[in-house]
Amino acid sequence: MITFENIPLRVENMLSRFKPYLEDIARQEVGEVKINFVFIDSGSIAEMNKEYREKKGPTDVLTFVYGDTDAIDEIIEREEISGETIKNIDEIESELASLSEEFSELPYAEGYLCLDVVKENAKEFGNILEKELLTVLVHSILHMAGYDHEYEGSNAEEMFKKQNDYVERIWANIGRNA
Numbered sequence: 001m002i003t004f005e006n007i008p009l010r011v012e013n014m015l016s017r018f019k020p021y022l023e024d025i026a027r028q029e030v031g032e033v034k035i036n037f038v039f040i041d042s043g044s045i046a047e048m049n050k051e052y053r054e055k056k057g058p059t060d061v062l063t064f065v066y067g068d069t070d071a072i073d074e075i076i077e078r079e080e081i082s083g084e085t086i087k088n089i090d091e092i093e094s095e096l097a098s099l100s101e102e103f104s105e106l107p108y109a110e111g112y113l114c115l116d117v118v119k120e121n122a123k124e125f126g127n128i129l130e131k132e133l134l135t136v137l138v139h140s141i142l143h144m145a146g147y148d149h150e151y152e153g154s155n156a157e158e159m160f161k162k163q164n165d166y167v168e169r170i171w172a173n174i175g176r177n178a
Contacts, residue, residue, distance in 0.1 A: 002026060003107075006039040008115050014130050021170045022137055029145035029162075033108035037137065045114040060117040061136045063143040065109040111140035131171055138166045 002023050004015055026035055040048075042058040049055050049062060113136060122132035142159050149156035 001033075002035045002037065004037050004039070008039055011039075011115065011129075011133060014133065017174050018134055018137060018170070021166075021173070022141060025138060025166055026141050026144070029141060030108065033144075034106070035109050035111070035141070035144065036107040037111045037113060037140070039113050039115055042114050042116045045112060045117070048112060058114050058117050060114060060121055061140045062112045063109065063140045064112075065144050066106065067108065109144040111137070111144075113137075113140075131167070134170060135163065135167050138163050138170075 002019055004019075007015060026033065045062060046056075046058040049057065049059050052062065052064075053059075113133075115133075118133050118136055119129055121127070121136075122129045125132065127135070142163055147155050147159035147162070149159055
């Protein structure tokens with residue numbers, strides 16, 4: 001499930017058209033997870049970019065993957081560390097239920113987007129805003145799925161091929177109405 005926060009009015013309609021496609025990509029690439037996209041201003045994203053990536057200036061999107069906790073492994077590890085033996089399956093099931101409740105509201109990942117930078121990039125890359133925003137959203141979802149393009153041994157080529165394929169397929173379906 002994908003949610004959007006602080007949506008600028010000028011992109012609200014396009015996001016509603018993109019959402020079903022983005023959710024399909026997320027399901028296919030990541031699984032049944034909660035994803036949250038938050039629109040923020042260029043100053044805020046520049047601060048985050050400096051803090052988390054040690055890069056100066058604003059960027060179009062920052063992606064944070066929190067993941068989902070494998071509660072069973074956590075409980076077993078905790079029991080092994082404490083030297084106790086797992087004796088009561090009911091206690092484990094009860095603890096799993098409470099962990100599940102606690103984590104069910106947290107997103108698997110979040111993408112922080114700066115529409116001003118997306119707009120600048122659209123001009124730079126000869127795109128219209130709608131298609132550039134779609135590209136950035138797909139890009140972020142692929143990062144959530146474990147793709148990267150910045151580090152040695154990255155799977156950048158595969159990531160950008162998938163990104164382009166997804167964007168072109170979606171754009172063929174809805175882009176003409178943008």
